[in-house]
Amino acid sequence: MRPEVELACPTCGDGLRVPLAGEALAADCRRCGERAMLVGPGGTGARSTCAACGAQALWIQRDFNRAVGLGVVAIAALLAVPTKGISLGVAALVDLALYRFLPRITVCYACDAIHRGVPVNSEHAAYDHHVEDGFKEAKSKRQVAIQAWRSARRGDRSPRSSA
Numbered sequence: 001m002r003p004e005v006e007l008a009c010p011t012c013g014d015g016l017r018v019p020l021a022g023e024a025l026a027a028d029c030r031r032c033g034e035r036a037m038l039v040g041p042g043g044t045g046a047r048s049t050c051a052a053c054g055a056q057a058l059w060i061q062r063d064f065n066r067a068v069g070l071g072v073v074a075i076a077a078l079l080a081v082p083t084k085g086i087s088l089g090v091a092a093l094v095d096l097a098l099y100r101f102l103p104r105i106t107v108c109y110a111c112d113a114i115h116r117g118v119p120v121n122s123e124h125a126a127y128d129h130h131v132e133d134g135f136k137e138a139k140s141k142r143q144v145a146i147q148a149w150r151s152a153r154r155g156d157r158s159p160r161s162s163a
């Protein structure tokens with residue numbers, strides 16, 4: 001897949017996707033209209049810094065789609081009686097196989113941005129909550145700012161301009 005970053009809009013918190021291979025390294029938020037700029041660098045190489053915020057604290061995980069995993073289990077549960085439970089074993093194998101072949105993503109401890117479609121940097125490891133603890137305060141400040149934006153928006157009852 002094309003390299004891209006998925007991040008939360010700094011103004012309203014909505015999810016945004018910005019291509020890493022593009023020239024602009026920016027995207028306009030569909031919800032609030034603000035332009036979110038990546039600090040970069042872009043490109044298709046392994047990350048040493050977060051493209052969204054520049055932090056050097058990054059971790060690796062499989063790009064697991066929880067909905068797909070649960071769907072497999074749900075179908076297996078429905079088939080458990082007619083197949084005398086064999087479907088449950090098959091589901092476990094399918095989930096294992098899905099997991100094994102899932103692409104790996106690079107996640108930022110500081111801003112939770114997700115880098116997809118780039119190779120894994122061998123210096124990065126799995127999630128470590130001790131590392132994330134160091135970013136807790138900054139993260140909660142950002143959440144407070146986003147909540148303030150959202151409640152200000154809700155309170156704004158003036159008619160929208162048709163721009």
Ligand SMILES: [Zn+2]
Pocket residue numbers: 009010011012013014029030031032033034
């Ligand atoms: Zn926004």
Ligand SMILES: [Zn+2]
Pocket residue numbers: 050051052053054055108109110111112113
């Ligand atoms: Zn970041």
